[in-house]
Structure formats: C-alpha cells, structure tokens
Amino acid sequence: MRRVLLGVAMALMIMAMYPESGSAQTKVMWKGSELKRGQIGLVTILESTPLFMLEGTKQKVLRILKKGETYRIYTYKKALLGLGGGYYVSRDKKIKYETPSKDKMALVGTIPASQVDFNKKAAREQLAKLGWKDLGGAAGFNPYGNYTPHPIKIFLLESDPFDAEIIIDGWYNEEVPEYNKVPPMIKSALPVILKTGAGTVYTMIDESFKGSTAYLGKTFTFGDRKVKFVDTGSKLSILIGKPGSF
Template sequence: MIKKMIKLVLVGVLALGITATVNISAEAATHKVMWGKTELKAGQIGKVTILADTDLVKIGSNGSLSKVRTLKKGDEYRVYTYKGSNGGLYGLGASSFVQKSTKLKYETPSKSKLALLNKEVHGGITPKAGMKLTYSPSFTEPTKREFITKVENEFGANRTLLTIPGQEIGGYVYNEFTSDEGDSTITFGVNYTDWGLFNVQYPLIEGKQTKEIDYDGNDRIIYNINVISTTSTVTVKAGTFQNVVIFKTNAGYTYYLAPGVGIIKMIGSDGILDAELISFK
C-alpha cells in the first residue's frame, strides 16, 4: 500500500510535443449510462436480449395475445414491467410485451450500473486480472510500453499491478482500500516506490467534488477536486469506452478511467498527453 503520495514528475514528455485534442466539456456532456447496446434508464427493471427471432405482442381485452412485429436475433430491449400471465410477459413499454421463453435472455442491472444512474461510481474502474495493456506515451516515458495486469488482495486492499513483462520490479499499481477512518479510496502510483499519481476518495459523483489526499513529509493534505464526469463516452487509440470517469487533480492532471480497464488517458496540467491506451486484450 502506498504510504505517502508525492507529485510524480513526468520525465521527457514535454519533448514529445504531443498535445491533447479532446474537448473535456464536450465529453462531459454525454450522460448516457450504457448497458450493452441500450441505455439504462430510470424505472427500468432489466433488459432482454433476443437469442432467436420472436414476436412482440399486445394483450387483448380478453387476455389473448396478438402479434405486433418480429424482434430480431441479437437485438436488446429495456424491460419496465413483468406479468405472470401467459407463461410470463416482459413489458417493453408502450403496452407491448415479449413472452418468456428460450428465445430470449433476461438480465437485471448490477448495483454499479444502478449507481451510475445517479452518476455515482463506488469502484470497478481498475483493470481486470490477466489483461495486456499497451500505452504510448506511458505515464513516465514518452515511448510505448506494454503491461500485464495481476490482481492481489493484501491486508484488505485490492491491488492491481501493471507489471512489465520480463522484469521483476517496476511498473505501476492501483490500490483500492478502506482507511481506518472508514473512507473508501483508490490510488495509482509507481510500484515499489512512494511516487503517486493520484489518491482520491469514493464515491465519485459527476459534477460534484471529492477529496484528494496528498502528503508533504508526514503531513496529510486534503484537497477538494472536481469530478467532471462518470458517464462519458471517450475514444482513444485502443477504441471507444463507455461510462468513463473523468476527474482533475489539484496538480492539474486530468485522468480518464474506463470500467474494468483503468486509465485510458492522462493529460498533464500543461495540456500535454502523458498517457494513452493504444491496445488492450
């Protein structure tokens, strides 16, 4: 666990001459919470994925079902209600239903997805285990660097290591833990050192402030920082990511973190692109 956090000096990035081209305010204007192919909305209880062509139906005055149209394989639809009649009917809105059957899969939203409806993030923005992440530039270097992720649990903290293939030391580490004061925190820094890029508290709520913790020697310093977005759709060289968390630290660095992937982009206080995810698998 990182015991103290100091500002990380990014060496050589200025010489790279790469400037950020993304308009943060434009990204933050995207407030959709995507769940697969559909947007999760208030009042929604689940969704159905059509596994084979099936009928969309309406209920007649005598309780009989009449076909409206055919729902195609691969499509997804929001579910707002459920009726136990006719073997089970999922309500898709506008008084239309689809019958429960093996031709479709019904799912309910996760707690993290529901929290996003309130634009809150309580976790889930670190990489999953066994991923290969390639960055260029790569935080402290203006060059391409590949990392392999490894997840550990140590003293109640979830540690996600970004290891460098063929090297026993080096790389970076995310820590998610609950402090003695009961605060839930996420940190990111250089592994095997006390250099930290950020140390911020959950929950991250769009348009509100959260606490960033820093240290000057043994003195603990707390800053209030802005959470720009928790629901943005952001495109980098590695692809397009939904529900991206964007926050700006007291030192002026802006971080973009995607669920299950972690940092996809980092912009310095001078507008220079300090890190970008260019591929992942």
C-alpha cells in the first residue's frame, strides 16, 4: 500500500509541475508514449536502481525501480536525472537515458523554436516527397518535366545568416500553362523551410508576380526568422534567415 501511495503522490506532483494545456493540441509521440511539456528525456531501468530525494547532500531512498520500467525525465542535475517533484535517479550504468530531438521539444513547448536547428537533410527528404528533385545542396522543380535546367530552385544554404533561398523565374502564365504548376509547388514547400508565416509569404510572392512592388527589397519578420524579398530582374529571390539572424 505504501508503494502505491508513493506512486500516486509522484504522479500528482509531476502533473502539478507540468499541467496539460487546456487547448486541443495534437499529441507529440516519442519512444512509444506522449512527449510532455517540460520533458527533456526518458530513462529506462536496466538494473534495479534506487529512486530517492535529496536532503541536503544526502540521498533519501524511497523505493527501488525495477528493470524494464521507464520514466519521463524533466531535469538534469550533475550526475542525477530528475523525474519531477524532487525525485531522482543516478545517471549510471544501471539506467539508459535518451533525449528527444529539439524539433519535438519545441513542438511541446519545452524549448523555444529559436533553438531548433534547421535540418537540411530532413528538408530535402520532405521536398522530395512533394515532387521536388534533390539537386544536392538544393531542390529543383521543372514545370516542363525532364527538360533541364530546373527554373525553380530552393537552395539549402550552409553559410550564415541564411538557411534557405528560393529562386522563382515564373508564376501563373496563360501563354505557358506549364508554369501554372509552380504556385502550388511553392505553397507546399514553404512550410517545410518556414514554420511561421508560410501562408503570408506565399501571398506576398503571388502579389509580387502580379505586379506589386510593395515587398521587393524589403525584409519581414515571421516568428524568430527574417524573410527578405530580392528582385533580380527576371527572377524573384526569397532569402530565409536563420533564427535571430540579420
């Protein structure tokens, strides 16, 4: 009975520290369970190991965790992993500690989106699924099919201060119907490289090709990223900055 009450007390304390959001939100799954806000990792018990609280510099053992059990981790303190509510296990060979990606932690609000690194490999894979051709450091789309070169490109940049550059040399065109394929391709690609403001940027691109000069040569902020519109004459270039850059 004492063990059951202790388990209930632990659960209640952790829930109090990290309450669920009242809004309907898609669950983020990781390692077979829901990733919680504030969670930084998951510990799997490999050998029987003590669960304890700290009383000054001393450890007060509460119970022994068994092999195969898993627990969410919310804090890290030197060689200790915190389960929440002041409960700890030692980080040693008796446990296996794993951490989720920054992308997943950002989705549940554990870290700000500005701390998420832009994953160029994942972006290329996503764009390929949307019909873009992987060109190595860039993704290309050719409305004419196999004809080269690719007139529409998304460059995934390695140098600061940008993560990506989109170069478009054509939009809706009654005389060249193939180009009518370009806008939906751009619309589907923008959310891959711009998590905030993708819809607004698409509208700005559309208006620019319809004759508006309101955005050309200007820089706009969407979340923690800046987006710059550059008119190169026959083409439109959209530069997407790294979080907090330029």
